[in-house]
Amino acid sequence: MLQGSSGTQEAKEWANAGDLKSEFISIVNGGISSSGLISTRSAYKEAPVEGIGLLGLPMSNDDAAALQSVLVEERAGASRESEFPSLMFPDHHTRSSTEFFFQNKAWIDFLAHVSRGLCVQLGIDYEATPPHLGPKSIALGTLGSWSAIANRKHHAPPRSLLLARVLLVLPSSFTGGALKITYDDYTDTYALDANASDVVALAWRPEATAMAEPIVTGVCLTLCCDLILPDAPEASRQRLLPPLQLDVVARLRNLFHMWGACRRSKVPSKLVCGLQGNYSITTVKKAALKGPDLRLVALVDVVAQEYGLRTGLAVLNTTKLDLGPMIHPLSVDPEAVDLHDAPSPPYARGSESNSETDSDSDVNSFPRKLKEYLKELEKPSLPQISQLVGLDGTPIQDALDCTGHTEAVPRQLERALTSSYPWKGFDASSWQRQLVLVIWPRWAEYDRVHGQQAVSEACTQLQSSTSERPTEAEENLLDVIFGRASSSHSAEVVAAVCPATIAWGRPDLWVRAMTACDAQRSVETLDVENVRHAIERFGFTDVKSSVESVVQREPSDVTVFRFLHGLERWMATQAQSQNCQLPASFDNWVQVQRSKRYQTVKSRLDTLVNRPDEANPVMVSLIVHAAIEGGNTDLIFLETRQPSASPL
Template sequence: MLRDDSSDDEINAVEPGQSESSSICRSLAQILEEGQNVTGAFSYMRTHPVAPNPGLHVNGLGTLGLPLSLREAAAIKACAQFAASSSTLEDASASGRHCWEISANNVRFENGGWTAFIDDTLRQVCQAFAVDYKTSAPRSVLSKLALCEPGFSSSASVVHTSGSGAIATVVVVLPSKFTGGEIRLAHGDREEIYDCSTDSLANTTVLAWFGDCTREIQPLTEGFQLTLHYELLHTNEVPPPSLFDQDQTVSRLRDLFSTWNSEKGITDTPRKVVYLLKDKYTHDQLAHASLSGTDAQHVSLLNNVGKLHEFRIGLATLVCTERGAGELQREYYGDEDWIEGANDVTMVEVDDREIEIIRLVSLDGRLICTSLEHDLKREGIPTRMIKLITSERPDKQMYAYQNSEHMSYKRVFYRTVAVLWPQWAEFELVHGPGGFLDACKRLRACNTAQPTAEDAELVEAILARTEPSTSDAVMSSVCKVALMWGDLPLWLRTVKACNAERCISAMEEENIHRAVSAFGFQPLQECLQQALQRDPSDVDTLQFLEDFRDWVSEQESSELSAIVVPWIAARRKERIDGLKGPAEVEYEALVELVLQHGDPEELERKVLPYIISSASDLVIVKCVELLSGERCNSVTVGACTRMIGELLTTVSSKVDYRPLLNSLHVLDNEDRLELLQLYIKGCVVAKRNDLLSDVWPRLKDFAGLSNSEISSHTEYTLFPLISDVAEAASDVYASEVSSLIETTVSHWLDTLGTPDVPKLAENMVLVMLEAISASKQTSLLDTRIIPIFEAEANDKQLRLLLDGLRASRSILGPIPDTVTLSLLKKWFATTQQPLNSTEAVAYIVSFDMPEACSLLFQPLLNPPVLDKSYVQTQLAILLRSICSSLATHKLSAKSPNFAPTLRAIMRHWTEKVMVPRPTDEAFRPLTALADWKCSCKHCKAARDFLLHTSEEVWTGRIGKQNRDHVIAHLGKHARFAADWKALQSRGNGEPHGVEVRKDGRIADALQWSRNRLIGLELLKAISQDEAELQTVLEEDYPSILASLQEPIAPASTASTVPRAQNVRVAQTATAPGMLPDVYMFCEPKPQGAPSRSGEQRGVRQGDAIAGPPAKRRKTTYDEKDVIDISY
C-alpha cells in the first residue's frame, strides 16, 4: 500500500535523478500509442478440449467418425490423391508418399454447429493477429482435407498463402491419435514451436500463421494426423494487414527490452512498469482471455515480444482511495431528492490518498502475489495516471456529516493494470524489495538434515540471482545449509557463484573450518589454493595460514596435521617469495606477521627489500619506527641496526626540511612533514650522529625566508617537530634541542605583528607552548615571550597567549599569578570589547582569581561621572553579565569576589534611577489601562502606543467597525490617559479611523514603572531566594526593596482594579523564600483568565468590544459514521 500525499499533477511527474526509469516509461508509452492494431504475433495455436464434431462427409466415403480410426484412415488413403509438392502443409520431395489430400469440393460438414465454431475461431485468430474484423471483413475458405501418416515431415521453407487477398493459413487438427509432428514457425529471428500430439485423441487444435513465414515439420512418428486447411481471406478494398506492418513496432519494442536488460543493476532502472488498461475488468476473474479490444492487443504485443527477452507480464487491480471534504451538488428537498443527490457528491479537497495494487495474476489467471509495492511516479504509464483515474466516476463512495456545513467524503476507484517486468526483477517483485535478503535469512533458519522441495527451490532461486552486492549473504546462508545437508557440490557451487575464490576473506575462516570438518581437507584443497593465489592481500593470506595452522593443531588429529601443515608451509613460502600486496597499506601488519612467525632473516632478506622497492619514502621511514619499538625484541641488535640503517640511508637524500613551503598540495604537505618528523626521530632513536650532524644546522637555517614564510615554517613545521623529537631525544641531544627551540622562538617573535604575516591563531600559541614544554625551556616565557607580548601585542594576541597559558598548565606547570594579572591588565587597556559585557566578565571569571575580578570591577564602579544614564547603560549590563557568568560557572552570588559589586550596583540603581518617585495620582491611568484585555490587533496597536512608545499621536485607518470597537475600549480604560476622535472615510479610498492623542502626564509614571520592573529583574538575576538576597545586599536590602514597591493607585470609579500588593506580600503569595515573577501594568492576561476582581468578564455577541469570531476548526473523518452510496 502507498499513502500518497502528492497532488494529482505530481503523480508520475518526471523528477531529477529518474532519467533511466522515466526514459523507459516514456519510450514504452510511445510505442504502445503508435503501435495500435499490433500484437507482435505471427502465429497462433489454441487447443479445444471441447469442440463440436464437424460431421465430416467425404464424397465417396460418407460421414467419417471422430476420433479417426485406422479403418477410416485407410479408406481416406484409398480415395485421396498424393499431395503435390506445392501443398501448403507438406513437401512431397522431402517426405515421400506419406500425405494424402482431398479437395474442398469433395468435403462438406453436416453439423451446423461447426460453422459457428469456425466463425468464432476466425474471430480469435483475427484478434491474435490484430486484424480489424470490421475493416478487413475477413472470411475463411476451406482449401482441403489432409491425412498424414508416420514418416511425414517437411524441411524448413517459406510458405506463401494461396489465393488473392489471403492473409493467413488456418489449420484445424481433428481428433486422432498420433505422436511427433511438431511444427516450427519462424519470422526473422523469432520462432515458435507447437506440439499438437498431446491428448490429440480427444482434442481439437487450431493452428494459424501469417503468410511468408518459415515453416518446418518434424517427422510424424506414430498414428495418423487428420487436418482441415482454411485460407483467411481479406475481402475489403483497403490493403490487407501483413507482418511487415508489425515489424517496425516489434523492432522498436525489442530494442527497448534489450536496453532495459542492459541497464540491470543501475539504481534508476525500473524493476517493472505499471500500464493502465483502457477498460475495467472483474479482478477475481482476471486473465488474458477476459481482455478485449486495444487492451488485449497491447497485452499480447508485450507478451509476444517480451518473452523473447525474458520479460513477463501480468494483470492486477489498482485501488485508489481518497478521503477529504465533500459537497452535495443538489439541495435537500426530501427523501427522494436526498437519495438521488447522493450520486452528485463531489470532492472539494483531498486530505488523504491511498493507492494499492492487489492480486497480480499471470495471463492465464494464476495468482502471483496478493499485493505489489509500487512507485507510480517512476513506473506508471500513462503520466498523471491517478489524475486520469480520479477524473471518472468512483466505483464506491461514502459520506458522513460532521455538522450542518461540513461533509467527510470517501471515494474508491478500481482500475485494471498490466504489470511488465524483466525476469531478473521477478524475485524482488514477488517477494518485495527486501525479498532476496529475506530468502537468505529463511535459509539460515533452516535446521533440517535433508532439504525439502521448498528448500531446494529456494537455494536455486538464490544462486541464480547472486550478485557481488549480495554474495556475503549468500555465502552465510547457502554454505550453512550445504554443510548441514552434507552437500559438498552445493558448497563448492556456492563459492563459485559468489566468486568467493577471489580472496580468502570472502570465504570466511569459520566457513572454511566447518567445511574441512564436514568434508575433509583434500576435497577443498584446490579451492583454497586458488583463493590464496588470487587474494591481492599479502597480510590476509599470511594471517589465514597462521590461523589455519593454529586451528589444525587444536583439532588434535595427526592425520589432518600430516596433510595440512606441510601444505601451509609451502603456501607461506610461495607467498613470501612472491609478495604483491599493497605495501602502502599493509607494511605494518606485514612486518608484524613476519616477526610473529619468528624468522628475522626472512624479514631482512625478503620483506624489507620488497617494501623499499615498492613503497613510498614515508612508508619506508615508518618501518624505522616499527623496528625501533618493543615489537622487534625477537630480532638481534645487530640485525635491527643494519635494517634501520638501510632504511634511513634510503630516504636521507629525499627529506625536505621545509616541507610546507615547497608544495602547494595540503595532503602532500602533511606527508612531507611526517616524513621529516619520522626521519629525525629515527635518527635520534638509532643514535645516527653521522646523519644528525647534517640535520641540526639545516633545521636552524632561515636564510632566504620572508616573514610570512618564517611564521608558517615555525608554526606548522618546527614547533610540532621540536615537540615530537624532544620526547624521543635522550640527554645526549638536549643541547641541540635547546638551541633549536631558542632559534625558532626568536625568529617567530621577530615576525609577530608584521604586516605580511597572518594573524596569530590559537593553534599557533598552543604548539609554541607545547614545544617549549617538551624541550624543557619554559624560562623562555619570562625572558623572551611575555615581555614581547606586553610591549607589542594587541588585545587579540594577548588573549590568545592568556588562553594558551591557561590551557597548557598541565604541561608548563603553575603559572605565577603576577604574570597572568600583568597580561590581563594589558588586555584591559587594549581590548575593544566592552568590559561590562557578558563575554568580558565571563572571561575574567573563568580565571578564578579574585584579584582579576577586582582589577575589572573597580574602574567600572568608580567612573568619572556616576549618573542615572551611566547606571542604566553600563552598570545594569555589568550586573547581568556577572550573574550570567556566575550561573555558567556554577558560582554563588554570595562570594566575596562578587557580592560587593552586585550590592553597589543595586544601591546606585535605587539612588540614581528610582528617584524622584511620581505621586500615586500619576499612576491612575496606568492602573485603568491594565484592565484592557482585548487581544485584537487594533486594540493591541492603540494600547502599545499608550504604554510603550514616546510618540504623542497615533492614527489608525482601520474601518468603521474596528474604529467603533477601539473607541469603546478607549472610553472604558483610557479616559485618564488620552484624548481621541473618530475619523471619517475620505474620497481617496481611505477608510474610517481613529486619532488618539496621549496625555503627557503619564510619561513619567510609565518611565518609573519600567525602571521599577528593570530593578526587579536585576534582583531576580542576582537570586530569587530571599535569604540569599539579604546576604548579598546586607544592610541595603530593606531600602532597595522599599524603593521598588508598586505604587498605590487612588480609588476611582473608572477602574475596578484593586490596589496593588507590595513586593513582600506578592512574594509570600507565591512560595516561601521566592521573589515574584516580573509583572508589568500593561501586560494583558491570557484570554479567558479571570479579572483582578476574580470574576470572568462575559462579552455578548454583537457588543462593540467583542473580539473577532473564532476560526473554524478543521473537521475530521470518522469511517464509523458514514452513509454508503456505492453503485
C-alpha cells in the same frame, strides 16, 4: 516455436548498450500496440474434440485409415487449382470444405474464438468488424509428408479481404513437422506437433510465404482455412490490415532473448507496464481487455513465450488526493493507510491554540506547517501491487512489490509508485484501480511464487542438496539467492549455500555467496568453521579474498587477532597431519594482516595519549586487550609515550 533467425546480432549489440527498461519503453512508445506479427502459433486445449462430422478426435489409427479411404489422393507435382493453397503432400489426401461438415456445433463458436485470438496477435482490428474464419479443405498427411504452400493465386469472394491464411492442426498422433514462414529477410519456424488433444493454430499474413517440413511418425490431420472480411470496402483495408512494423517486433524479440538469457545481475526481475483502459477488477484476465491494451498484451505474451518469459496481469490500487495549490496531487496505497495512528493535521489541534492570541503570521504559515505535517507522515515503503494472475485469470501471487525506478513502465506509473504518501489526514477525492501487465523471465519465477520468502525458501531447499554438481534447479535457486540476498540473510546463506558449494567443489560460487549476503563484514557472520571447511576443500588461495576482507572490515581488534591466531594454529595442525610444511605464503600473509591491525591499534593509542581528556575505561580496556591478543604488549608498555608539550 523453434528459433527465429532474425535479430541475433542486434540483441548482442543492445545487451552491450544499456538499460532494459528504457528499451522496453522505447518499444511501447514505438507503436507496438498498433503493430502485429507476420505469423503466429497458438495451442487451444478447450477445443470441442468430441467429433467433426463422423470423425472422432483425437484421431485413432482406424479413423485415419477410414478417413483416407474417402479422401481424394493428390500426388506430388499435382497442379490442380484449389480454392485454398493447401498443404500439398506427396501421396497426401484431401477434401474440399463443401464435402464435410461440423456435427458438433460448438466448433462454430470455437472457430470464432480462434479468429479473435489470431486477429489480436496479427494486429488486426477484430472489434471493428469481426472477420470470418472459414475452413477450405481438410488434409491428411502420413509418414514423410511435406508441404509447399507457395504464393498461388487465391480465389477469394468478390470485395472480400484476405487477412491471413490459417492452418489448424487437429488432435492427431504424430511427431516432427514444422512450418517455416518467410517475409523479406524475416524467418520464423514453428513446430507442428503438440499435445495429442490440443488444436494448434498457425496463421500468417498473406504477403508471407510458408514452407512445411515433413512429419516423422504417425498421421497429421489439418484444416486449411482463410481469415476473411466479407464485403470489405476498399477504403477500410488499410485500417483493418495495418502495415507491418517488423523492426519494432524484432526489437522486442531481441530484448526478451537477452533478458531471458541473463543470470541475475543488474537487470530487473520483472517489468510492470500500466494499461490504458478502465476495467473491472472482478474479472482480471486477458479476455476482458480491449483495443490497444489487448493487442499489446497479446503480442507481448506471444513473443515472451518464445523465449521462456511469463506474463500476467495485476491490479494497482491508488487514491488520488487533491490538497489544493499548495500541495501537488499524490498517489497513495489505500491498503497501507492506518486510520487511527495518523496525528491530527495542524489546523485541527484546537486545544493547542487560542483564537484571541493567534496572529496573522500563524495563518500565513499554514502551508508550511501543512507541508511539514505531510513530511512527518511520509513513509519510504512503496505501495504493493495486488492480485497477480495469469492471462487466463489463474491466481499467481496475492501481492507484488515494484521498484518504480527500474521496473515500472511508463513514466506515469513510475511516479505513482515512487510518490507515495500512506496517510489519511484528508478525505480522498477519488479511488483508482488500474490494471498492469507484468512480465518476468524464467529465472524470476521463484520470486513470483514465494515473494518476500524467496531467499529463505531457496536456502531451505539447497540444504537438502546431495548432488555432486549443481543441477539446473539448484542453479536457479542460486540465482534467487545471489540476486535477492541481503545482510539479513547471512546466517541462512552461510548455513545452506556454503556447504553445497563446498560439496560441488565450486570456490567461485562460495565467494559469490559470501559477497551476496555480505558475510565478510565480520568474523561472526563469515563463520570460522565455514572458512575452515572451504580451505580444506579449495585451498587457502581460493578463499583468501573473502578472509582478507573480513580481517579488514571486522570492527573488533581483539576478534581479528584471535581469528588470525586460531587460523594460524589450525593451518599448522593441518600441515602437520599431512606431513608437510605450512606454506610460506600463508605465514607471510598472516604477518602482513597482523601488522596492519597493529597500526590501527597504535593509532588509537596515539589518540589516547595525545588527548587523554577523551579517554574512558572502555577505550583503554579495548586497546590493552587488543595488544595482549596480538601478542605485542611491547607496543604499549615498553615504548616511551608522552603527550606533546605546548610552549608556555
